[in-house]
Amino acid sequence: MAKVKGAIVVDFEKCKGCEICVVSCPADVIEMTKEVNAKGYHFAYAAKPDDCTGCANCAIVCPDGVITVYKIKIVVEKIA
Amino acid sequence: MEEFQLMKGNEAVAEAAIRAGVDGYFGYPITPQSEVMEYLMAAKPHERTGMVVLQAESEVAAINMLYGGAGAGKKVMTSSSSPGISLMQEGLSYIAGAELPCLVVNVVRGGPGLGTIQPSQCDYNQATKGGGHGDYHLIVLAPASVQEMADFVTVCFDLAFKYRNPTLILSDGAIGQMMEKVKFAEQKPRLTKAPKWATTGKTPDRERNIHTSLDLDPSRHEKFNEKLIRKYKEIEEKEVRYEKILCDDAEYLFVAYGTSSRICQKSIQLAREGGIKVGLFRPITLWPYPKKEIRAMTNQIKGILTVEMSAGQMIEDVLLSVEGKVKVAHYGRTGGMIPTPEEIVEALKQKISGG
Amino acid sequence: MAETSSSNDIVREENLVYAKTKVLTDNVMHYCPGCGHGTTHRLVAEVIEELGIQSDTIGVAPVGCSVLMYNYMDIDMQEAAHGRAPALATAIKRLLPEKYVFTYQGDGDLAAIGTSETIHACNRGENFTIIFINNGIYGMTGGQMAPTTLPNMKTSTSPYGRDVKMMGNPLKMTELVATLPGTCFVTRQSVHSPANVRKARKAIKKAFEYQNLKQGISFVEIVSNCSSGWKMTPLQSNEWMVENMFPFYPLGDIKIPEVQVEQKEGDVLHNSLNQIDKDSKQVKY
Amino acid sequence: MTEEIIIAGFGGQGVLSMGKILCYSGVMQGQEVNWMPSYGPKMRGGTANVTVILSDERISSPILNSFDTAILLNQQSLDKFEPAVKPGGTLLYDSNGISRHPERKDINIYRADGAGEAAKMETTKTFNMIMLGAYLKINPIVKLDNVTKGLKKSLPPRYYHLIPLNKKAIKRGLEIVKEIRKV
Numbered sequence A: 001m002a003k004v005k006g007a008i009v010v011d012f013e014k015c016k017g018c019e020i021c022v023v024s025c026p027a028d029v030i031e032m033t034k035e036v037n038a039k040g041y042h043f044a045y046a047a048k049p050d051d052c053t054g055c056a057n058c059a060i061v062c063p064d065g066v067i068t069v070y071k072i073k074i075v076v077e078k079i080a
Numbered sequence B: 001m002e003e004f005q006l007m008k009g010n011e012a013v014a015e016a017a018i019r020a021g022v023d024g025y026f027g028y029p030i031t032p033q034s035e036v037m038e039y040l041m042a043a044k045p046h047e048r049t050g051m052v053v054l055q056a057e058s059e060v061a062a063i064n065m066l067y068g069g070a071g072a073g074k075k076v077m078t079s080s081s082s083p084g085i086s087l088m089q090e091g092l093s094y095i096a097g098a099e100l101p102c103l104v105v106n107v108v109r110g111g112p113g114l115g116t117i118q119p120s121q122c123d124y125n126q127a128t129k130g131g132g133h134g135d136y137h138l139i140v141l142a143p144a145s146v147q148e149m150a151d152f153v154t155v156c157f158d159l160a161f162k163y164r165n166p167t168l169i170l171s172d173g174a175i176g177q178m179m180e181k182v183k184f185a186e187q188k189p190r191l192t193k194a195p196k197w198a199t200t201g202k203t204p205d206r207e208r209n210i211h212t213s214l215d216l217d218p219s220r221h222e223k224f225n226e227k228l229i230r231k232y233k234e235i236e237e238k239e240v241r242y243e244k245i246l247c248d249d250a251e252y253l254f255v256a257y258g259t260s261s262r263i264c265q266k267s268i269q270l271a272r273e274g275g276i277k278v279g280l281f282r283p284i285t286l287w288p289y290p291k292k293e294i295r296a297m298t299n300q301i302k303g304i305l306t307v308e309m310s311a312g313q314m315i316e317d318v319l320l321s322v323e324g325k326v327k328v329a330h331y332g333r334t335g336g337m338i339p340t341p342e343e344i345v346e347a348l349k350q351k352i353s354g355g
Numbered sequence C: 001m002a003e004t005s006s007s008n009d010i011v012r013e014e015n016l017v018y019a020k021t022k023v024l025t026d027n028v029m030h031y032c033p034g035c036g037h038g039t040t041h042r043l044v045a046e047v048i049e050e051l052g053i054q055s056d057t058i059g060v061a062p063v064g065c066s067v068l069m070y071n072y073m074d075i076d077m078q079e080a081a082h083g084r085a086p087a088l089a090t091a092i093k094r095l096l097p098e099k100y101v102f103t104y105q106g107d108g109d110l111a112a113i114g115t116s117e118t119i120h121a122c123n124r125g126e127n128f129t130i131i132f133i134n135n136g137i138y139g140m141t142g143g144q145m146a147p148t149t150l151p152n153m154k155t156s157t158s159p160y161g162r163d164v165k166m167m168g169n170p171l172k173m174t175e176l177v178a179t180l181p182g183t184c185f186v187t188r189q190s191v192h193s194p195a196n197v198r199k200a201r202k203a204i205k206k207a208f209e210y211q212n213l214k215q216g217i218s219f220v221e222i223v224s225n226c227s228s229g230w231k232m233t234p235l236q237s238n239e240w241m242v243e244n245m246f247p248f249y250p251l252g253d254i255k256i257p258e259v260q261v262e263q264k265e266g267d268v269l270h271n272s273l274n275q276i277d278k279d280s281k282q283v284k285y
Numbered sequence D: 001m002t003e004e005i006i007i008a009g010f011g012g013q014g015v016l017s018m019g020k021i022l023c024y025s026g027v028m029q030g031q032e033v034n035w036m037p038s039y040g041p042k043m044r045g046g047t048a049n050v051t052v053i054l055s056d057e058r059i060s061s062p063i064l065n066s067f068d069t070a071i072l073l074n075q076q077s078l079d080k081f082e083p084a085v086k087p088g089g090t091l092l093y094d095s096n097g098i099s100r101h102p103e104r105k106d107i108n109i110y111r112a113d114g115a116g117e118a119a120k121m122e123t124t125k126t127f128n129m130i131m132l133g134a135y136l137k138i139n140p141i142v143k144l145d146n147v148t149k150g151l152k153k154s155l156p157p158r159y160y161h162l163i164p165l166n167k168k169a170i171k172r173g174l175e176i177v178k179e180i181r182k183v
Helices: A020-024 A057-061 B009-019 B035-043 B059-071 B082-087 B089-097 B124-128 B146-163 B173-177 B218-238 B258-273 B291-297 B315-322 B341-353 C036-051 C065-071 C085-095 C107-113 C115-124 C173-178 C194-213 C234-248 C269-282 D015-028 D075-084 D114-120 D124-138 D144-154 D157-176
Strands: A002-010 A030-036 A042-046 A067-075 B005-008 B024-027 B052-055 B076-080 B102-108 B139-141 B166-172 B179-182 B242-245 B252-255 B278-283 B285-287 B303-308 B327-332 C016-018 C057-061 C076-079 C100-106 C129-134 C183-190 C217-223 C252-255 D002-010 D032-037 D047-055 D067-072 D085-093 D108-111 D178-181
Touching: A002 A042, A020 A030, A020 A057, A020 C234, A057 A067, A057 C194, B005 B009, B005 D015, B009 B035, B009 B076, B009 B102, B009 B146, B009 B173, B024 B035, B024 B059, B024 C085, B035 B052, B052 C085, B059 B076, B059 B082, B059 B089, B059 B102, B059 C076, B059 C085, B059 C115, B076 B082, B082 B089, B082 B102, B089 B166, B102 B146, B102 B173, B124 B166, B124 B285, B139 B146, B146 B166, B146 B173, B146 B179, B146 B218, B166 B173, B166 B258, B173 B258, B173 D032, B179 D015, B252 B258, B252 B341, B258 B278, B258 B303, B258 B341, B278 B291, B291 B315, B303 B315, B303 B341, B315 B327, B327 B341, C036 C065, C036 C100, C036 C129, C036 C194, C057 C065, C057 C085, C065 C076, C065 C100, C085 C100, C085 C115, C100 C107, C100 C194, C107 C115, C107 C129, C107 C173, C115 C129, C115 C173, C115 C217, C129 C173, C129 C194, C173 C183, C173 C217, C173 C252, C183 C194, C194 C217, C217 C234, D002 D015, D002 D075, D015 D032, D015 D047, D015 D124, D015 D144, D047 D075, D067 D075, D067 D124, D075 D085, D085 D124, D108 D124, D114 D124, D114 D157, D124 D144, D124 D157, D144 D157
Parallel strands: B024 B052, B024 B076, B076 B102, B102 B166, B139 B166, B252 B278, B252 B303, B303 B327, C057 C076, C057 C100, C100 C129, C129 C217, C183 C217, D002 D067, D067 D085, D085 D108
Antiparallel strands: A002 A067, A030 A042, A067 C016, B005 B179, B139 B285, B179 D032, B242 B278, C183 C252, D002 D047, D032 D047, D108 D178
């Protein structure tokens, strides 16, 4: 059985904290940080990275193109 | 060798444009220059050279088409008359600000406003002092014959590309509408190789080309303006053109350009018949203005009459040139009226030479 | 169940599924947080990359918020005077007919000061693409009423709401240009959600491909937000847009050419262009 | 030699084209020429005039106040341009519809009933060529062969068949011109 697993990398210095990625993530992976970046914005990060499927919804709605998305298929083995 | 043709100034500009290898003409009809586009449309330059001729929806659109075409590295031109040229000032300022080459032909008519359709020289200030917003200059040439209407098309494009600056032919309804003999240069090919600054698509071997006149950083923009100023200085040093007629023994001088310079030649004849030794200094480039050359004349002459079909616009440049050394007066007619040779002689007597 | 990889294992070049296109520069865009301009710039850049036309594309930037677009796109661009982008693009495309030319214009630029240039370029059937951002407001100058401002919508120059009796009606430029014989493909999209972004991207791609039909302007309106001008958070502005803008400016294709550009894997656009030229006599609109 | 001519009459009488043919004839014999029309929204039946200059030298002003020759084809033009003829100059007019004839004593005055003659020919469009012929009788500044060449240059090829008729009209003009007064 194969499962898709993803990861996002946020260029947080370029993030403007608009939160559109947050509402666009079907797996509720993304949240905003409490701290701010050099420009004073709370920025997006993968709060629940394990739930990321690499669907790239966050990246394609990001107005500033700050999210890069990776994805692998992993084999889940049953433990006998 | 090609034979002479008999043509209107407006038609000569059009034929010269095709022969000069102009890539695009964009214009909007207005009297007294509509023959330019009419001739071009009839001459099928798209078949002769591949030249694009397009009737735009307005002068505003036409000049901005020039802006686009010039950015793409092409030889582009338009023609219009006074009210239309006013509408083009926005685009001219942008083209000057983006340092792009183009040619605009102004066949001047009487103003202000809708004015009249008769010949005038009332757009001198607009043409030579910038015209639109910002510290910039057009290179301005004033033809005095149909032959020069044709010749200056090539001259202007050479200057426009050499300095990456818009150029303007300042003509008027008389030169546009009158017919004279004209001989055209051989057909030149259109530009096939784009200048390196042209927006033709960014290839991997170069940085992207951007044409803009915007810089939100004033200190950087000041540097850009200083660069423009240096360019204009260089043009002032190198590109002044003028003609002197019967100046060798002249005690008095007419300074006149375009149509009025032609009329003054008749006036010289009349004045000399009456014993007044007068010559003509004809600026061909109105910007850069032949200041040094006019000043040099002050050693020899007693007074200057500028003759303009305006309330007196070029006289300011003459005054700046002579720096108070000799008396300078103006004679002109306005609103599309043209001074006659006799009137000019009378004005010379009354204002300058006496008797 | 046990995972066989960690996040560090996933973030590798070979696993990349989405990264910013190289047709965008690394300059940080000056737009406000959540602004649709950024997304739309990216889509245009992605389409240029996908079609492999970076070295054949010339863009024309407007005056408005996107005046500095040329700082963000790694392509040849010209900055137009306010409203005149279609005039520039007309000349560029006519003088370089083999290139891809597009204008990028806001609603003040395209639908107010540049109405004449827009309508006449569309009506002449120039073969370039217009990307039109409609956020119902003048963003750059600080939130004044635009020709596209909705009835009763508050702006700095309609502080009590747009009174259409006094201030006139919103202008639906997209429907208007669709009626002109010189337009080929006219559509209205948005970029506020992943699904809409995907649709908008397809539309922009088509709009560029349709330049090869030589059947006229391809016109893509993007209904967008303006959180600063509307005085909302980015998320609120998107919600407001869905509730208020979309009913007035409904999304979807308004005009499509009957002949579609075929896209096969590895196809060079110019091949399909030749085919289209052969077929074009049968095209009806 | 410089000849400064004003031709004036009703629009549609062929005033401008008479000037043009004269200019072309001058070009054919290597002269400098200038043709300066009154322009603008001139309607058929309105007034039209054109200044024509032929010279062996560079031409100065295209705008003139006085003329060596005036060819005047209606009363309005006669009234306006009779005073503009230089003393000793020439005035040629068509007498059709003229109630006040030229009065000056210091100029040469000629008359040709061109309109009447044109009515007798196949088409009244020959009027201007009759008057041109009359002028060339008074002052043969251009050779008739050069006029033929000039006609050919100024007409589009589709009108070449009209050249013989025009030549006939010019010849008729040569015959009918009458000297009224000579200084």
